[in-house]
Amino acid sequence: xxxxxxxxxxxxxxETGTMEKMEAHRKAVLHxxxxxFIFNDKGExxxxxxxxxxxxxxxxxxxxxxxxxxxxxxxxxxARRRLREELGFETTLNDAFQFVYKTAFDNGLTEYExxxxxxxxxxxxxxxxPDEVGxxxxxxxxxxxxxxxxxxxxxxxxxxxxxxxxxxxxxxxxVFAWAG
Numbered sequence: 634x635x636x637x638x639x640x641x642x643x644x645x646x647x648e649t650g651t652m653e654k655m656e657a658h659r660k661a662v663l664h665x666x667x668x669x670f671i672f673n674d675k676g677e678x679x680x681x682x683x684x685x686x687x688x689x690x691x692x693x694x695x696x697x698x699x700x701x702x703x704x705x706x707x708x709x710x711x712a713r714r715r716l717r718e719e720l721g722f723e724t725t726l727n728d729a730f731q732f733v734y735k736t737a738f739d740n741g742l743t744e745y746e747x748x749x750x751x752x753x754x755x756x757x758x759x760x761x762x763p764d765e766v767g768x769x770x771x772x773x774x775x776x777x778x779x780x781x782x783x784x785x786x787x788x789x790x791x792x793x794x795x796x797x798x799x800x801x802x803x804x805x806x807x808v809f810a811w812a813g
Contacts, residue, residue, distance in 0.1 A: 639664040639701045644733060646747050651704050655688070661735065661743035664701065667712045668791060669726060670752045670799050671697040677771035678799075679755070681720070683789070684767045689738045692767060695789040696796075699748075708749045716753075720769070721760025726751040729802045736790040750795055752802070774800060 637654040642665050657664050671679040681698065685691045698719040702711035712726055729752045735745040761769055772780075781788060781796060 637701070638704055639666075640704055641665075642747050644747070646731065654701065655742075658689075658742040658744065661737070661745045663733070663745045663747060665708065665749070666699065666701050666744075666746035667708050667715075667749040667751060668699040668795055669697045669712050669716055670729075670750065670795075671716075671724065671755050672752070673771050674754065674756055675771075675773075677773050678777060679720075679759075679771055680769060680777070681761070681766045682768040684763065684765055686764070689740060689742050689744070690789045693789045694787055695792040698765075699791065709751065712749075712751045719762050719765040721762070722755060722757060724753045724755040726753040729806075730798060732794065732798065734791055734794050744791065746791070748791060748795070750799065750802075752799065 638651045639654045639657050640648055641650045641652055641657070641662055643649055643663065646665065652662060652664070673679070679697045680694050681696070682694050683691055698715045700711065700715040702708045709726060709728065713723060717723055729750045731747060731749050733747050735743065737743045759769060777796065778800075781793060785793060
C-alpha cells in the first residue's frame, strides 16, 4: 500500500494539518473524508461490496465509493477522482450534507471522519477496480432499509449512519424526478 496523506480537521471542518493515512487511523485523529451515493433512473441505490483485501471493512456492503481528499485537493474533485478509480465512470455530484462519526475496528484502526456526502445519478456501464470493489448491485431504498435492520453486520459502519440521512435528504430535496 503506497503512503497517503489525509487532511486533519476540527469539528467545524477547518484544516488543522496533515498526517499519514494509516497513522491517522491508528491514532483516531479527526480527518476529512467523503462518501458518494449514486442512484439510477429507477431510484435504486448503487451499492458496492468492498474488496476483501481492504485495510478495514473488507467484504462489507456500502455506498458507491468513499475515501479522503489529498492535501490541496477539493473534496468534490476527490470524490469525482475516486468514483473514476473505483467504479470507472463519471457523473455530476451534488453536495448533500456532512456528518462526523467515529468507529473503532478489531484491527486497531479507528475511523474518525468529517464526512462530506455527495449524491449523483448514473445510467451506464460500470468498470469496477477489483482492488477496491468485490461486487456491486443496485437496490431499492426499501430493500436496503430492511436489510440494514435484519443484517446490519453486512454493512459498513459509516453506511449505517449515512443511509437514513441520505433518505431524508432525498425526500426533502427531491433532487431526482423519481424522488418527487
